[in-house]
Amino acid sequence: MKEILRRTWAEIDLDALAADFQAVRACAGEGAQLCCVIKADAYGHGAVRMAREFEALGADWFAVSNMEEALQLRNSGIKKPVLVLGFTPAEEAGALARFDISQCVFSLDYARELSLYAQRAGAVVKIHIKVDTGMGRLGFCYQDFQRDSGAVAEIKEACTLPGLYPQGAFTHFASADEGAGGDAFTMRQFGCFKELLEALLREGVSFDLRHCANSGAVLDYPLSHLDMVRAGVILYGLYPSGEVRRRPALKPVLSLRSVVSHVKTVYPGATVSYGRDFTADKELRAATIPVGYADGYPRLLSSGGAQVLIRGVRCPILGRICMDQMVADVSALPSVKPGDIVTLIGRDGDGAVTAEDLAAWEGTINYEVVCALSKRVPRVYIKGGKIDSVYNQLV
Incomplete structure (x- = not known):
């Protein structure tokens, strides 16, 4: 993905958008x-x-x-x-x-x-x-x-x-x-x-x-x-709640990605992030990820059991989410290295983290999750599996 800096970005699937539009059009009636x-x-x-x-x-x-x-x-x-x-x-x-x-x-x-x-x-x-x-x-x-x-x-x-x-x-x-x-x-x-x-x-x-x-x-x-x-x-492929009865096949349009910037060992007794909320009780491998609440990934997720996907595996967040960075436990993935893609919302292989997952961890609704993404997160528009265009408000 050379069209943008590989830090944190949102992918917008235009093919999914078109399919969702047609599904909604059918629900609306002639x-x-x-x-x-x-x-x-x-x-x-x-x-x-x-x-x-x-x-x-x-x-x-x-x-x-x-x-x-x-x-x-x-x-x-x-x-x-x-x-x-x-x-x-x-x-x-x-x-x-x-x-x-x-x-x-x-x-x-x-x-x-x-x-x-x-x-x-x-x-x-x-x-x-x-x-x-x-x-x-x-x-x-x-x-x-x-x-x-x-x-x-x-x-x-x-x-x-x-x-x-x-x-x-x-x-x-x-x-x-x-x-x-x-x-x-x-x-x-x-x-x-x-x-x-x-x-x-x-x-x-x-x-x-x-x-x-x-x-x-x-x-x-x-x-x-x-x-x-x-x-x-x-x-945009999201249901307004889990209670709606008519549920046409909708596909979430937005995925949120980042990358691993650093991998380190956290030793027993060591703490992670502000306030030292997390203390390791055993040796861990931890990955730093350059995304935080200034990107729209809420600090409230720190204490909600939030997880990210790396190579299709769910990895729990360690400690508090910061303005620009957070840390995840990658002990289950010994070969993780800097540059690996991190999925915060979306699919990776057989795994998925949905906007509804984040909403549940945060105690809110999927509307707020996607609306909260900040202007410093580029929107990368995908059509036919390829990058169609990039919308970056900062450059």
Whole structure:
């Protein structure tokens, strides 16, 4: 791998990405458009390259968290519609219109402010009304048909303000990835959303796009697919939880690799790393690996029983993970030498360490594991078993 420095890198399998996209497309069904969620640098996979791949594969929409992420796509030549799912300062209305970016609108006050700035800019901003049916974050609250009936009038006013075009309406499920345990609340949310849409339709308010299905709902709640689905983590070959019931064959797209930089003997009574948390009770062979929490391999894994793969064999981490380095027990591999590849996420021979493994050791979810990879880790894109390109933010 001469295209990058052999220190620590992430490999992105574009063939796996294409297969996962087609699997998700099949789950979405023929009647729903597919919106690819590529916020947080496409869940650590590289937003621009992922958007280009998805656009070529036939994506209908992209969704991002904020205006900066949307502009990154537009400045990179992405032409498909882009929706900002979160907050954008209303004074950016002119830029939203100029770059053809659709904006989430979550309250009447925000709609009025956005309308004001749109008029000042002589622009029309495409908006998607966000409805809070139970997530409890952003949105016009509509969690109870009677109590929250005032939301109908507020949304109607927001949709008729000058300078705004009501392109879509959406909500977000809180427990669609919890299997049978999430059924009751997910269907309650879906019922609230549908009831609100029908109430708005009676008031003469309609939308081009109605969407509420996140990754969990794409898999388990086909009734909720409506006009468009918003697929996130499943596009990258990761299931949103272990509880989802519909599990198409997905292949993780991202692998994280490093190398052995040094091999040494640790004698009985010797300690390893900061705080001297680990003391050897017998003679060990230990390998230093140039990866740490500044690369996105969390320090919390120090005490979680984390392991890495070297030559297909799982090797436990010794002591605390540092900012730039860590140490693994390679006593089971007497021939290990500097330069050997270390797999932190991914497959090596018959062995595998998954993002779910790291999540379990860390006490988190696979989303956070891949999103946490830092910008100093180059993304190496693989197609047909060969390096296609490298994205390195530092050079």
